[in-house]
Amino acid sequence: MKTLSATAENILAASRLIRGGGLVVYPTDTVYGLGCDPFNVEAVKRVFRAKGEREKPLSVLASDMEHAEKIAQLSEGARRIAARLWPGPLTLVLSRKPVLPGLVTRNLDSVGVRIPRHDVALQLIRLSGGLLIGTSANRTGEKSPRTAREAAEQVGRAVDAVLDGGFAPIGVDSTVVDLTSEKLRILREGPVSLEDVLEAQRT
Numbered sequence: 001m002k003t004l005s006a007t008a009e010n011i012l013a014a015s016r017l018i019r020g021g022g023l024v025v026y027p028t029d030t031v032y033g034l035g036c037d038p039f040n041v042e043a044v045k046r047v048f049r050a051k052g053e054r055e056k057p058l059s060v061l062a063s064d065m066e067h068a069e070k071i072a073q074l075s076e077g078a079r080r081i082a083a084r085l086w087p088g089p090l091t092l093v094l095s096r097k098p099v100l101p102g103l104v105t106r107n108l109d110s111v112g113v114r115i116p117r118h119d120v121a122l123q124l125i126r127l128s129g130g131l132l133i134g135t136s137a138n139r140t141g142e143k144s145p146r147t148a149r150e151a152a153e154q155v156g157r158a159v160d161a162v163l164d165g166g167f168a169p170i171g172v173d174s175t176v177v178d179l180t181s182e183k184l185r186i187l188r189e190g191p192v193s194l195e196d197v198l199e200a201q202r203t
Contacts, residue, residue, distance in 0.1 A: 012127055057104065057110075
């Protein structure tokens with residue numbers, strides 16, 4: 001494992017690792033993420049091993065709406081919410097398109113997707129093909145890391161590189177909202193409130 005400062009050159013190097021099947025820890029607006037190519041099943045298996053004892057599905061970060069729509073079905077309500085609250089600390093659970101490997105979602109028909117508000121993360125996602133596994137870079141049951149050092153202490157031995165972009169500004173995991181049924185449900189409370197989501201859905 002090597003730790004790289006988040007320069008343009010090193011972000012490009014990290015994206016090449018990801019395209020080659022590697023695992024990279026990287027900063028986002030919420031916490032540090034553990035990323036790989038979501039279409040590379042062997043790499044996704046490595047993410048699960050790095051996390052340890054994880055039965056939950058993995059979320060995916062997108063560089064933009066066009067890429068989000070490659071793996072998920074967005075209803076009109078979801079589009080309104082995304083238009084108001086993306087990029088940002090909100091994960092939308094949407095119906096999964098068959099192109100995304102079932103391993104990512106533990107064979108659920110849904111997938112959590114978000115676009116982060118973080119320049120380093122967005123550059124890395126774009127250079128890696130527009131989609132990147134977005135799970136937090138911690139061992140299952142442990143605290144989500146806010147710094148590269150905290151992430152390295154937990155999963156460093158299992159990854160190929162750690163991209164150090166300083167403190168993750170928000171420092172807590174994203175809000176998760178399930179939009180797969182008619183009634184919107186909050187699965188995880190976070191920086192974005194239920195009221196914010198409902199207002200975005202209406203407007």
